[in-house]
Amino acid sequence: MADYRILDALDTKNSFEISSREINKYKQSRLMCKIDFKKDRPKAFRENNLSVLAINNGNYKIARTDPFLDLKAVKKKKPEKSFELPRNFISLQANNITSESKALDAAKLSGMLDYLCKEKTELTIRGREYCQDFDFYLADINDNKIEYNVSGVQIEVDGGYENSESIVLIEAKMGLTDDMNIRQLLYPHMSYQKKYKKKIATYLMFYEVGGYFHFIPFEVIEQRCILDFKRYRIFSLNQQVQERCKFSDIKNIDLAADLTDRNIPFPQANSFEIVLTTFYKLAEKDSITKEKMFLEHDISLRQWDYYSNVLLWMQLVEKNEDGAKQKVYSLTERGKRLINLSEKERIFEMAKIIFSNEVVNLFLNTDNPNIPKDLLIRNKINPEADTFPRRMNTVKSWKRFFKEVLK
Known part of the structure; x- marks a missing residue:
């Protein structure tokens, strides 16, 4: 979009208006201008402190403003x-x-x-x-x-x-x-x-x-x-207490090579609450494309790739092609079974699937296990890659989540 010399216009007028028709010459405006979270800003926006907001149907204003609300003060604490x-x-x-x-x-x-x-x-x-x-x-x-x-x-x-x-x-x-x-x-x-x-x-x-x-x-x-x-x-x-759904019950879980899919990238998605939310959104539809999920819900395209891969890895979701050759996502039979459980039972079953994986299972009793190289190779994890620490941090983050929810 360099043709429009947006940065030059901002230096003189402090804002720049652009139509969806003009944006559509490069990418779909409805995808480009839906920025729900600060981290989802395009690189050019991050580097130049830019924002974009709709001003009327089909027109947007770009400026060096910050239209995001900080929610870090929202904390888990005792209800009143x-x-x-x-x-x-x-x-x-x-x-x-x-x-x-x-x-x-x-x-x-x-x-x-x-x-x-x-x-x-x-x-x-x-x-x-x-x-x-x-x-x-x-x-x-x-x-x-x-x-x-x-x-x-x-x-x-x-x-x-x-x-x-x-x-x-x-x-x-x-x-x-x-x-x-x-x-x-x-x-x-x-x-x-x-x-x-x-x-x-x-x-x-x-x-x-x-x-x-x-x-x-x-x-x-x-x-x-x-x-x-x-x-x-x-x-x-108030929720009905389910005594059997405790994290301590997972510590004796057997390894199961078939519960997670080794052909899917090993998870790199720290928030298990977002995994759950993505699962719930998919359960509302028979099938849905990535783009439609992005437009209808508060999830970025980049975030979708990470979190949908978790559900594919857990074999709760499958990816197929529809009649228009578009990739569509839908629940597997296992996913349909889990969505009909209570919240705590569902999370307990998800934890059992995750900790049945031979790599994740090593984290049950420690946060820093010695992982044999052959296990990493079988799970397509490269210990030399930049993503390796992030993948291991994902497991640690999930473990904290399950210990808190299933205590």
Whole structure:
């Protein structure tokens, strides 16, 4: 895209507007401009402190701004209150929350949302629509105020609720993350402020394995976007205790050469929560391409390769070609069996698959095992490669996750 001399334009005007038609000459704009996480910025954006945000349907603004919210303050800690689902409900189980919509429904049915909002609150908004016209500002790296005039951009609300005092918008996520694009919270918040006279209360909600719900209020104060961690709250949803699903039970597991696929690259994906989320997203579809998964969910193309490979390696997912010769992913029979288990049983079965691998199994009793070279060769692991430490760190990270969840 050097033809447009974007950096020169930024030096004189501080921002540059470009259409999807112009971007499509090089790559699909819908893929190029969907940057949900800071680490997913293209190299040129990272090196030049660039960002891109939609300003209307088919047009984008590039500037030297930082449109990402820092979420490192979201921590695992003791919940302030515990809730239960009504016992006469059987179609939604506290121990089988596998999607954002299930997490939101559980929060509503258990009374968690009413408690958060301090009064009875009902679901009134869910899905996609085009936004109202609104303006906002972000400061660039030189402290210039960059104005964004937004009109007719598609927005999506995971859950919108109403009570006598306010409309409550919730952006729901499965699993914790270090940061996220401000667009997902800011655009619905500003649009509904224009659309309705009632107060708009916006929350970012994370569902964490084990039945934990994190709620962080989002506000726009004097043109500054703020996550109010002083009002950050954590609740839990009571899950049925499964005594047999303990990490200590895995220590005696037998090695099984057929449970993991040695033809798939050995895992290099530290967050097992993202492995779970990717598995859950795939379970919602009969089959899906990588590109469609990227467009519909908060996952980058690069991240998808790492985490889908884990599921292929565990033989929970298979990759085939559809009629259009596109690579599509779908659950295997083993994957379909696991998705129907409770959360803790599912994670326990996944741990058994992983630790049945002869390399991973060596980490059960130590974090620094002496791995025989023939085991590495059989599992296509090169101990001299730059990726070797990262692959071993993946195993250590997963071990910590399983010990915590299956304690």
